[in-house]
Amino acid sequence: MSDMINEYLNSLDKALSGADPATRRDARTDAEEHLRSALDAASMESPGSPEDELVRGIIEEYGTPEEVADAYRRIEKYSTPVLARGKTNGDRTAAARFFGVLVDPRAYAAMFYMFFSLVTGIVYFTWAVTGLSLSAGFAVLIFGIPFFALFLLSVQGLMLVEGRIIEALSGIRMPRRPVASEKGLGIWRKFVSLFKDKRTWTSILYMVLQLFFGIVYFTVTVTLLALSVSFILRPFLEYTFGLPMMHIDGIDYWTPGWFMPFMVLLGIALLIATLHAARGMMRLHGRWAKYMLVR
Amino acid sequence: MIDTESANRKFEKELKSGTAALLLLGVLSEAGRPMYGYQITKEIEAAAARQGSMHIFRQGALYPVLRSMEKSGILRSEIEPSASGPPRRYYSMTEEGRGILGDWQVTWQSTRDLVDGILKGNDDV
Numbered sequence: 001m002s003d004m005i006n007e008y009l010n011s012l013d014k015a016l017s018g019a020d021p022a023t024r025r026d027a028r029t030d031a032e033e034h035l036r037s038a039l040d041a042a043s044m045e046s047p048g049s050p051e052d053e054l055v056r057g058i059i060e061e062y063g064t065p066e067e068v069a070d071a072y073r074r075i076e077k078y079s080t081p082v083l084a085r086g087k088t089n090g091d092r093t094a095a096a097r098f099f100g101v102l103v104d105p106r107a108y109a110a111m112f113y114m115f116f117s118l119v120t121g122i123v124y125f126t127w128a129v130t131g132l133s134l135s136a137g138f139a140v141l142i143f144g145i146p147f148f149a150l151f152l153l154s155v156q157g158l159m160l161v162e163g164r165i166i167e168a169l170s171g172i173r174m175p176r177r178p179v180a181s182e183k184g185l186g187i188w189r190k191f192v193s194l195f196k197d198k199r200t201w202t203s204i205l206y207m208v209l210q211l212f213f214g215i216v217y218f219t220v221t222v223t224l225l226a227l228s229v230s231f232i233l234r235p236f237l238e239y240t241f242g243l244p245m246m247h248i249d250g251i252d253y254w255t256p257g258w259f260m261p262f263m264v265l266l267g268i269a270l271l272i273a274t275l276h277a278a279r280g281m282m283r284l285h286g287r288w289a290k291y292m293l294v295r
Numbered sequence: 296m297i298d299t300e301s302a303n304r305k306f307e308k309e310l311k312s313g314t315a316a317l318l319l320l321g322v323l324s325e326a327g328r329p330m331y332g333y334q335i336t337k338e339i340e341a342a343a344a345r346q347g348s349m350h351i352f353r354q355g356a357l358y359p360v361l362r363s364m365e366k367s368g369i370l371r372s373e374i375e376p377s378a379s380g381p382p383r384r385y386y387s388m389t390e391e392g393r394g395i396l397g398d399w400q401v402t403w404q405s406t407r408d409l410v411d412g413i414l415k416g417n418d419d420v
Contacts, residue, residue, distance in 0.1 A: 026359075030358035033380070033383055040380060068358075071356035075360065075363045
């Protein structure tokens with residue numbers, strides 16, 4: 001049934017080859033929603049007319065795959081996510097590039113994600129491991145398969161949210177909604193298609209590994225941040241509160257007076273470097289997430 | 296000899312891409328309830344039929360405009376499952392969208408008046 005719709009969706013996808021995968025998926029889901037809604041309405045209005053004829057008319061009004069692809073490409077050009085705007089170009093001086101991170105909202109967003117990922121990492125890991133082991137345990141019981149199906153659906157939903165978070169914070173485009181399964185499939189077939197989808201499994205792997213990444217991101221960021229703040233505050237800590245730099249085996253180590261200004265400058269430099277590190281890690285993580293969750 | 300057909304196509308295309316967003320906002324504001332893409336295109340088609348004008352908008356080209364307006368915060372959307380077929384994305388206007396529609400209407404009216412005025416001047420010649 002409605003093979004023509006599937007054919008259309010495939011040629012639309014082909015017409016968009018080379019475009020961002022998330023855009024391609026948007027285009028596909030939009031077209032699918034429209035064509036199927038229109039077909040429903042049309043067959044209600046004129047029952048008995050051959051479906052192929054109805055579909056042909058609907059597709060003609062929707063536009064050829066090339067026309068529609070063209071429209072998506074045009075929009076994609078100037079609709080990058082808010083934080084992804086104002087990409088820096090490479091012709092700035094090294095100093096401008098180094099300090100520029102201070103006014104880059106993406107750097108602070110990345111910093112936030114670095115903290116936040118420990119929490120989500122724990123939640124995802126727990127969810128994935130619990131879901132998988134309960135599913136394995138329930139496999140012999142009558143509700144084993146429904147439970148497993150619910151778990152897979154929850155993975156899909158959770159990873160859609162993760163994708164939205166990453167897109168908002170890093171500007172890397174991620175899918176906007178779950179892939180609609182084909183119309184008319186029974187519950188069982190839907191489950192099988194979810195089960196066979198490679199993305200379901202890479203999503204689960206992503207959830208498990210996110211604990212590891214979360215710990216690394218959190219630790220690195222907190223350590224760097226604590227170090228830079230302690231460097232910057234050194235004069236106050238030593239002169240005002242009488243706290244030494246180090247205290248080893250009963251001996252206090254103080255910062256030499258002449259080095260104090262450099263200590264503060266070092267702290268500021270380290271703080272800026274931390275922002276750079278957070279932004280860089282976010283960029284890599286975005287690519288990783290895209291690889292695991294979209295492809 | 297210029298290629299009239301391609302000149303017409305180019306003009307239509309540019310006009311369409313400029314007015315699609317305003318048209319979509321107008322439909323959503325008129326309806327006052329969340330609508331999904333197919334409903335919106337039906338609405339535009341019906342309006343075109345009432346006016347006796349031909350609908351120059353390719354329905355498929357309206358969807359990316361909806362998405363981009365959602366991205367810029369003019370619209371918001373919600374996905375709801377439908378009894379038949381894939382889930383549907385319902386679009387509605389945000390507060391900011393209402394303000395923007397007002398601004399755009401002013402721009403549109405003055406543009407239309409200008410174009411009409413000049414075209415009318417041509418008719419008199």
